[in-house]
Amino acid sequence: MPVQFCTGMYGNRQSSKPGGRARMELTKIQGASHDIEGLRTIVARQAISANALAALGLAMEARVQDKPLDSDTARRIEAVLGEFGVSGIVADASAAELAPVLAGIRVDLLSAVKLLSQPSADGETRRLEASMRQAFGDVSAGFPALLKRSIAPQLEGLLERLEAPGAAFLDIGVGVGVLSVSMLRQWPNLRAVGIDPLPDAIAQARSNIKAAGLRHRIELRIGLGQEIIDEDAFDLAFVPSAFIPDPQVRAIVARCRTALRPGGWLLLAMINPGPDALGAALARFRTTLWGGTVFENGEAEALVEQCGYADTRLLPGPAGAPITFVAGRKPG
Numbered sequence: 333m334p335v336q337f338c339t340g341m342y343g344n345r346q347s348s349k350p351g352g353r354a355r356m357e358l359t360k361i362q363g364a365s366h367d368i369e370g371l372r373t374i375v376a377r378q379a380i381s382a383n384a385l386a387a388l389g390l391a392m393e394a395r396v397q398d399k400p401l402d403s404d405t406a407r408r409i410e411a412v413l414g415e416f417g418v419s420g421i422v423a424d425a426s427a428a429e430l431a432p433v434l435a436g437i438r439v440d441l442l443s444a445v446k447l448l449s450q451p452s453a454d455g456e457t458r459r460l461e462a463s464m465r466q467a468f469g470d471v472s473a474g475f476p477a478l479l480k481r482s483i484a485p486q487l488e489g490l491l492e493r494l495e496a497p498g499a500a501f502l503d504i505g506v507g508v509g510v511l512s513v514s515m516l517r518q519w520p521n522l523r524a525v526g527i528d529p530l531p532d533a534i535a536q537a538r539s540n541i542k543a544a545g546l547r548h549r550i551e552l553r554i555g556l557g558q559e560i561i562d563e564d565a566f567d568l569a570f571v572p573s574a575f576i577p578d579p580q581v582r583a584i585v586a587r588c589r590t591a592l593r594p595g596g597w598l599l600l601a602m603i604n605p606g607p608d609a610l611g612a613a614l615a616r617f618r619t620t621l622w623g624g625t626v627f628e629n630g631e632a633e634a635l636v637e638q639c640g641y642a643d644t645r646l647l648p649g650p651a652g653a654p655i656t657f658v659a660g661r662k663p664g
């Protein structure tokens with residue numbers, strides 16, 4: 333799921349920070365005048381954010397690909413990173429840590445370009461390009477580390493299950509397979525079944541899984557998550573509701589209960605619009621673009637409970653991302 337850098341929602345202003353260095357601060361634009369000049373001002377301020385994402389992305393791309401930028405570009409980008417105070421982290425973080433953050437930028441910028449170049453396309457058409465699918469997938473590469481570090485320890489028995497011989501993961505909406513690959517790298521005993529209705533996505537997943545040398549541990553299926561017929565087969569089921577239409581998510585959550593082993597966990601990833609009105613409006617806008625579901629307050633927990641899961645709880649997503657997880661356990 334995308335790790336969003338929320339500059340697109342805000343204007344930027346300079347402020348002095350301890351240490352004497354001026355940094356960009358994110359401030360919501362308020363009180364802009366309602367004439368064409370006011371509109372121009374808003375657009376100009378937001379363009380700063382779009383360009384900042386491009387510069388941050390280029391810096392991270394150079395690190396992830398291990399291909400240094402030419403000296404002029406590097407110098408200019410360094411100045412931008414310096415304004416955000418992130419030069420150190422971009423230089424020191426591992427490629428594996430940077431890749432999902434970079435993918436989040438790609439998702440934001442690619443979907444913006446796609447939307448503006450095909451304004452009347454439906455959600456399905458917009459998402460079809462391979463580069464876009466790969467970017468969405470790459471965002472999820474950071475999830476297994478988060479799951480291990482802060483989510484699974486709160487879900488009774490899940491870590492033990494993922495570590496045990498015969499452990500099984502159900503990846504609904506497997507996309508290009510990045511999440512499954514990362515899960516299998518994190519847990520060496522784990523096997524996965526990934527399902528997705530898009531044959532092109534499954535073909536990309538096949539190629540990514542082959543490149544990762546994990547063909548023997550992942551079964552790919554072309555189909556809909558709500559049509560799986562497995563019973564008592566999985567220890568963890570993952571459902572990315574922000575990409576799946578509402579009635580289908582509901583049917584999938586119900587089906588997963590049958591597919592899970594007794595004591596196994598469902599993780600329903602969902603958009604969390606958050607308390608900020610502009611951020612919330614943008615989160616809903618983007619989710620609708622992707623053809624997915626926005627659950628309003630308490631709706632997702634209610635759905636999971638109604639489907640017969642126990643120990644239902646809401647868990648925070650990655651820092652800064654408008655994502656939350658609802659977890660529920662199959663009784664037994």
Ligand SMILES: C[S@@+](CC[C@H](N)C(=O)[O-])C[C@H]1O[C@@H](n2cnc3c(N)ncnc32)[C@H](O)[C@@H]1O
Pocket residue numbers: 333465468469470472504505506507508509510511512527528529530533555556557558572575576577580
């Ligand atoms: C953004 S992708 C998830 C990325 C994935 N984690 C990866 O590593 O590539 C979401 C996927 O959900 C799939 N999807 C949408 N509706 C679905 C359904 N009813 N059942 C299963 N998958 C579905 C879409 O085709 C899309 O590929």
